[in-house]
Amino acid sequence: MIRFDNVSKVYPKQTRPALRDVSLEVERGEFVFLVGSSGSGKSTFLRLVLREERTSHGQVHVLGKDLARLSNWKVPQMRRQLGTVFQDFRLLPNKTVGENVAFAQEVIGKSRGEIRKSVPQVLDLVGLGGKEDRMPGELSGGEQQRVAIARAFVNRPKLLIADEPTGNLDPQTSVGIMKLLDRINRTGTTVVMATHDQNIVDQMRKRVIELEKGRLVRDQARGVYGYQH
Amino acid sequence: MRAQFVMSEIGVGLRRNLTMTFAVVVSVALSLALFGGSLLMRDQVSTMKGYWYDKVNVSIFLCNKSDAESDPNCAKGAVTTEEKDQIKADLGKMQVVDKVIYESSDQAYKHYKEQFGDSPLARSLTPDQMQESYRIKLRDPQKYQVVATAFNGRDGVQSVQDQKGILENLFGLLNGMNWAALAVMALMLVVALMLIVNTVRVSAFSRRRETGIMRLVGASSFYIQMPFIMEAAVAGLIGGFVACAMLLVGRYFIIDHGLALSEKLNLINFIGWDAVLAKLPLVLAIGLLMPALAAFFALRKYLKV
Numbered sequence: 001m002i003r004f005d006n007v008s009k010v011y012p013k014q015t016r017p018a019l020r021d022v023s024l025e026v027e028r029g030e031f032v033f034l035v036g037s038s039g040s041g042k043s044t045f046l047r048l049v050l051r052e053e054r055t056s057h058g059q060v061h062v063l064g065k066d067l068a069r070l071s072n073w074k075v076p077q078m079r080r081q082l083g084t085v086f087q088d089f090r091l092l093p094n095k096t097v098g099e100n101v102a103f104a105q106e107v108i109g110k111s112r113g114e115i116r117k118s119v120p121q122v123l124d125l126v127g128l129g130g131k132e133d134r135m136p137g138e139l140s141g142g143e144q145q146r147v148a149i150a151r152a153f154v155n156r157p158k159l160l161i162a163d164e165p166t167g168n169l170d171p172q173t174s175v176g177i178m179k180l181l182d183r184i185n186r187t188g189t190t191v192v193m194a195t196h197d198q199n200i201v202d203q204m205r206k207r208v209i210e211l212e213k214g215r216l217v218r219d220q221a222r223g224v225y226g227y228q229h
Numbered sequence: 230m231r232a233q234f235v236m237s238e239i240g241v242g243l244r245r246n247l248t249m250t251f252a253v254v255v256s257v258a259l260s261l262a263l264f265g266g267s268l269l270m271r272d273q274v275s276t277m278k279g280y281w282y283d284k285v286n287v288s289i290f291l292c293n294k295s296d297a298e299s300d301p302n303c304a305k306g307a308v309t310t311e312e313k314d315q316i317k318a319d320l321g322k323m324q325v326v327d328k329v330i331y332e333s334s335d336q337a338y339k340h341y342k343e344q345f346g347d348s349p350l351a352r353s354l355t356p357d358q359m360q361e362s363y364r365i366k367l368r369d370p371q372k373y374q375v376v377a378t379a380f381n382g383r384d385g386v387q388s389v390q391d392q393k394g395i396l397e398n399l400f401g402l403l404n405g406m407n408w409a410a411l412a413v414m415a416l417m418l419v420v421a422l423m424l425i426v427n428t429v430r431v432s433a434f435s436r437r438r439e440t441g442i443m444r445l446v447g448a449s450s451f452y453i454q455m456p457f458i459m460e461a462a463v464a465g466l467i468g469g470f471v472a473c474a475m476l477l478v479g480r481y482f483i484i485d486h487g488l489a490l491s492e493k494l495n496l497i498n499f500i501g502w503d504a505v506l507a508k509l510p511l512v513l514a515i516g517l518l519m520p521a522l523a524a525f526f527a528l529r530k531y532l533k534v
Binding site: 092 | 441444446447449
């Protein structure tokens with residue numbers, strides 16, 4: 001699903017690399033936590049997977065494709081198979097919940113009939129059935145994140161990227177979001193989630209990849225947030 | 230779905246930048262009106278020049294039957310074949326003469342019709358009222374006097390005319406105005422393009438949320454850029470329509486009414502509505518395409534895809 005081969009990334013005008021010589025593989029259907037302190041390279045890792053950035057050295061394969069060899073005009077096609085969720089939700093405030101989800105389908109040219117069918121379906125899945133016509137501003141943070149997840153999942157991506165999806169939420173709401181991501185994972189979607197949330201990582205007992213100053217320092221199946229000393 | 234979605238995006242974008250859109254419309258309209266105006270001015274000049282203006286330097290008009298009655302120069306009657314042959318032979322011997330073309334009265338009638346078309350004067354005219362003439366191209370256009378002194382007053386010659394003498398100053402003026410109009414147009418065009426680039430930048434910035442999401446869910450760059458390009462194109466097209474209206478209104482008030490040049494200068498044949506209408510598609514096409522192209526290139530800089 002994702003393969004990094006000796007990947008390094010140096011941003012222009014910076015001497016310290018954001019990633020150094022990272023190699024790893026994420027299999028289909030896995031649930032992976034990406035942990036590490038701020039500046040450890042988590043965001044760079046995700047940006048490379050989304051091909052928002054290109055590597056300085058090494059190769060990134062996503063869904064079997066070498067991203068370095070993927071021409072620019074094919075990138076959108078690749079991104080349609082990925083879903084993305086962020087800490088700050090990134091909903092459109094002037095569109096209703098239903099329109100926000102539908103937006104992800106409209107802009108890739110899905111038919112009206114298809115949209116009308118899949119939007120209520122995915123809203124049911126995230127536990128927001130019947131709230132289609134609400135505005136994002138009327139919803140709680142947890143509900144807004146559910147809308148964002150619905151939008152990321154409505155095109156049935158093979159891989160879901162979540163960048164600190166619980167970063168703005170209280171612990172109880174976070175548990176709800178994690179249950180939802182777990183359910184999505186069980187449908188066969190690979191989930192890669194960057195997080196700072198120790199409790200969640202410790203509870204879920206999933207694979208943990210830890211980055212520190214751009215290096216891969218730990219890759220542990222059924223891991224916890226930090227080393228236990 | 231797609232079309233409706235794109236249309237609503239365009240509407241929102243145009244309204245959001247209403248003042249900027251207005252500025253784009255006005256500057257595009259002005260530059261295109263100047264462009265169309267200068268094209269029409271060129272048409273007007275070539276209409277006034279008539280058939281021979283650019284081709285020859287001197288015309289020798291020969292007497293015909295009606296001249297023989299009215300014109301003192303033709304007191305000895307219409308030109309005879311011998312006289313014509315003699316003139317031709319003499320012209321052939323002159324050093325300054327480059328080329329001599331004979332125009333029969335039928336040809337003269339035809340050229341007159343072409344230039345003045347349906348004017349009342351042209352309608353009352355018959356071919357045998359037209360003069361035969363020799364149209365002469367000189368090696369050096371300044372040497373007009375040589376021909377004039379040689380043939381003025383000769384039997385059968387009604388008059389010798391320096392083709393450019395009369396209209397040259399007027400055309401010089403019109404030509405100068407034309408260049409001035411083009412210079413102002415170029416300036417307005419630069420202003421219009423800079424406004425469009427700026428509008429696109431503001432527009433891209435105010436919609437960065439939407440475009441960011443579009444990018445993430447895999448919308449094609451064409452789909453992301455289309456609303457911006459269409460926005461510029463719509464504003465430009467409106468500008469184009471305004472320019473067209475300005476050209477039509479301009480012709481109406483300068484030639485037909487208001488200034489009413491067609492009444493004051495009734496010897497001049499003015500361009501018709503067809504000439505104006507013929508320019509409109511070009512004006513509209515440029516109004517549509519130029520801002521769209523400008524937006525396209527601006528987007529490469531301001532919108533990451």
